[in-house]
Amino acid sequence: MGNEENQKLNAREAWELDYQKASLRDDNFETMSGVPVDPVYGDDLFPGQYPYTRGIYPSMYRSRLWTMRMFAGFGTAEDTNLRFKELLRNGGTGLSTAFDMPTLMGRDSDSEWSLGEVGRAGVAVDTLADMEDLFAEIDLSTVSTSMTINGPAATLLAMYVAVAEQNGVGPQQLAGTIQNDILKEYQAQKEYIYPPRPSMRIITDMVKYTTAEMPKWHPISISGYHIREAGSTAAQELAFTLANGFSYVEAAIAAGQNVNEFGKRLSFFFNSHSDFFEEIGKFRAARRIWARWMKERYGATDEKAMLCRFHTQTAGVSLTAQQPEINIARVGIQALAAALGGTQSLHTDSFDEALALPTEDAARIALRTQQIVAHETGVVNVADPLGGSPYVEWMTDEMERQAEAIFAHLDDLGNGSILEGTFTGIENGYFVGEIADAAYRFEREVNSGRRIIVGVNEFTDGDNPENRNLLRIGAETEEYQLKRLNDVKSKRNQENVNDALSEITAVANDPTRNLMPAIIDAVKTYATEEEIASAMEVVFGTYVEKAIV
Amino acid sequence: MGDYQQRVILAKLGLDGHDRGIKVVARILRDAGMEVIYLGLRQTAASIVAAAEEEDADAIGLSMHNAGHLTLGPKMASALSAAGMDIPLIIGGIVPDEDVEELMSAGIAAVLGPGASAEEVVATVQNAISARDEA
Numbered sequence: 186m187g188n189e190e191n192q193k194l195n196a197r198e199a200w201e202l203d204y205q206k207a208s209l210r211d212d213n214f215e216t217m218s219g220v221p222v223d224p225v226y227g228d229d230l231f232p233g234q235y236p237y238t239r240g241i242y243p244s245m246y247r248s249r250l251w252t253m254r255m256f257a258g259f260g261t262a263e264d265t266n267l268r269f270k271e272l273l274r275n276g277g278t279g280l281s282t283a284f285d286m287p288t289l290m291g292r293d294s295d296s297e298w299s300l301g302e303v304g305r306a307g308v309a310v311d312t313l314a315d316m317e318d319l320f321a322e323i324d325l326s327t328v329s330t331s332m333t334i335n336g337p338a339a340t341l342l343a344m345y346v347a348v349a350e351q352n353g354v355g356p357q358q359l360a361g362t363i364q365n366d367i368l369k370e371y372q373a374q375k376e377y378i379y380p381p382r383p384s385m386r387i388i389t390d391m392v393k394y395t396t397a398e399m400p401k402w403h404p405i406s407i408s409g410y411h412i413r414e415a416g417s418t419a420a421q422e423l424a425f426t427l428a429n430g431f432s433y434v435e436a437a438i439a440a441g442q443n444v445n446e447f448g449k450r451l452s453f454f455f456n457s458h459s460d461f462f463e464e465i466g467k468f469r470a471a472r473r474i475w476a477r478w479m480k481e482r483y484g485a486t487d488e489k490a491m492l493c494r495f496h497t498q499t500a501g502v503s504l505t506a507q508q509p510e511i512n513i514a515r516v517g518i519q520a521l522a523a524a525l526g527g528t529q530s531l532h533t534d535s536f537d538e539a540l541a542l543p544t545e546d547a548a549r550i551a552l553r554t555q556q557i558v559a560h561e562t563g564v565v566n567v568a569d570p571l572g573g574s575p576y577v578e579w580m581t582d583e584m585e586r587q588a589e590a591i592f593a594h595l596d597d598l599g600n601g602s603i604l605e606g607t608f609t610g611i612e613n614g615y616f617v618g619e620i621a622d623a624a625y626r627f628e629r630e631v632n633s634g635r636r637i638i639v640g641v642n643e644f645t646d647g648d649n650p651e652n653r654n655l656l657r658i659g660a661e662t663e664e665y666q667l668k669r670l671n672d673v674k675s676k677r678n679q680e681n682v683n684d685a686l687s688e689i690t691a692v693a694n695d696p697t698r699n700l701m702p703a704i705i706d707a708v709k710t711y712a713t714e715e716e717i718a719s720a721m722e723v724v725f726g727t728y729v730e731k732a733i734v
Numbered sequence: 735m736g737d738y739q740q741r742v743i744l745a746k747l748g749l750d751g752h753d754r755g756i757k758v759v760a761r762i763l764r765d766a767g768m769e770v771i772y773l774g775l776r777q778t779a780a781s782i783v784a785a786a787e788e789e790d791a792d793a794i795g796l797s798m799h800n801a802g803h804l805t806l807g808p809k810m811a812s813a814l815s816a817a818g819m820d821i822p823l824i825i826g827g828i829v830p831d832e833d834v835e836e837l838m839s840a841g842i843a844a845v846l847g848p849g850a851s852a853e854e855v856v857a858t859v860q861n862a863i864s865a866r867d868e869a
Contacts, residue, residue: 286800290749299749300806302800302805305802306801374751375775376751415753541828541830624757625758641849655830729776734757734761734770
């Protein structure tokens with residue numbers, strides 16, 4: 186027997202041992218018609234084996250389905266709390282919080298910047314009191330919570346820790362993820378407060394704090410989702426996201442963190458768009474690239490620190506305002522790509538989201554869509570069912586090749602440091618320029634009719650704009666929130682607030698100290714989000730993007 | 735109008751950071767021969783009025799994706815009229831059809847929704863400018 190065949194046999198034997206150790210959802214797995222199927226097909230690389238192209242676990246969805254995590258948030262904390270409880274009753278298995286624009290930008294509801302934005306695109310959180318309402322009657326020791334927030338992430342994490350503490354749940358019991366991926370904010374989503382370098386200091390402090398105190402928490406969700414939504418190609422989404430990941434790794438290593446320790450805590454967030462095989466190739470390439478770089482470039486030795494675990498959301502930008510019902514089909518196909526790509530959790534968009542936040546009915550249909558993929562299609566029975574397809578393998582290689590070319594460029598820009606290259610790329614407009622070029626190219630293809638978007642530039646009959654039921658957030662949300670903020674401010678001990686804020690400024694001035702404990706103390710005094718942001722802003726400054734078209 | 739190059743100011747008013755659409759619109763208008771001045775993110779009504787004055791703009795385009803248009807659109811329109819400026823104001827982005835009338839009666843010249851073609855974008859801006867010139 187040749188050496189290569191020997192290796193293949195060893196790989197299979199090693200995988201079989203791992204697979205046998207896994208607990209499974211069922212005793213036997215068969216098709217709808219009763220045909221028994223193997224856990225995986227192919228004979229060289231197996232799921233759960235480095236570089237994890239075929240999935241991060243040996244048994245994949247035979248052990249556990251992906252987490253069905255539906256992003257929700259609107260109006261007041263009480264409104265969103267009701268939606269959360271509804272999603273949990275309906276079989277959702279994790280919470281995912283959308284904050285309104287002022288909250289995302291570190292502004293209070295009574296800031297002049299917040300006019301017209303309070304509670305509109307997510308839930309408004311000004312103080313710990315709002316966080317108490319948001320998670321009322323939800324057991325934080327059992328639920329896993331994702332919070333989509335970046336610029337002021339440290340403050341929101343501190344509020345979550347403080348609410349849990351009020352309910353007798355310690356930080357070590359808290360499971361979840363905070364997005365906290367500031368680099369992609371400068372590149373795509375544009376929700377930043379401070380300049381890149383001080384922002385990295387805050388993130389490094391959070392990584393240190395969570396690694397020490399919150400073993401079940403993911404302190405960064407490195408996100409390509411917004412890069413793609415802003416117009417990038419699939420390969421740019423892949424490359425910029427992983428390069429941002431490398432940057433956080435380099436920053437944490439520079440701060441003295443152990444790559445094996447914090448490496449396990451990192452997770453990713455990708456977009457699932459409509460070009461089916463390109464997306465699947467992208468997901469597979471992401472796992473392979475991440476594992477290789479963590480091992481070879483950053484010296485990780487613990488396999489858990491090499492795993493690219495990721496959440497996926499279907500592509501909001503692909504949803505059409507015209508004939509919105511047909512978005513259900515788009516979302517179904519994108520959800521299937523995510524499952525075939527081996528995602529760990531999934532949010533499916535609601536069909537009415539091109540025009541407004543989802544109605545409750547539309548959100549339920551979106552959850553049902555991924556439940557159909559999980560429970561009716563059978564794709565969960567076999568790991569990486571498309572692995573070995575010449576086209577899928579080629580696409581995976583091609584995604585990797587394009588990404589590696591971008592890494593080489595960033596490495597060059599940073600003289601051997603991806604972190605420095607990324608800072609430079611933010612400062613010189615590289616990322617925003619690449620994304621804007623790709624977005625414009627796409628738009629021209631649609632405009633010329635070369636690219637068909639069903640219902641938009643072709644097959645346009647049947648749109649019925651009168652028959653739309655949109656979720657509207659009225660002005661009463663803003664009024665309620667302003668009153669609530671005023672009440673909280675009038676009841677708190679102002680001296681305690683001032684002391685806590687001065688302490689934050691003092692810690693911000695001392696890079697050897699960690700900001701997290703000071704921020705946790707401050708939220709407990711009911712200091713507002715904006716007051717805390719300002720206490721750091723006086724040291725860190727603010728970021729203003731150059732307007733480039 | 736001969737060789738006169740129309741000058742259009744584009745801006746994101748308020749906190750909303752969704753800038754994919756406005757950047758595409760900027761290039762569409764440029765390709766159509768207009769001069770585009772993109773002010774960027776986090777502009778205020780005051781900063782837009784000041785820029786429009788300084789640049790002697792023929793039209794102003796705002797992009798809105800966060801459901802704040804019914805508050806911010808009229809606020810911008812009244813800031814322009816308070817400054818005595820008769821410049822057509824166009825809003826693009828995520829604006830439900832049923833809100834268009836309210837925006838128009840608040841002094842917004844035109845609304846461009848999702849799916850507008852490049853030709854519609856250019857024509858809407860040009861028509862808004864000529865309607866003002868004829869008024």
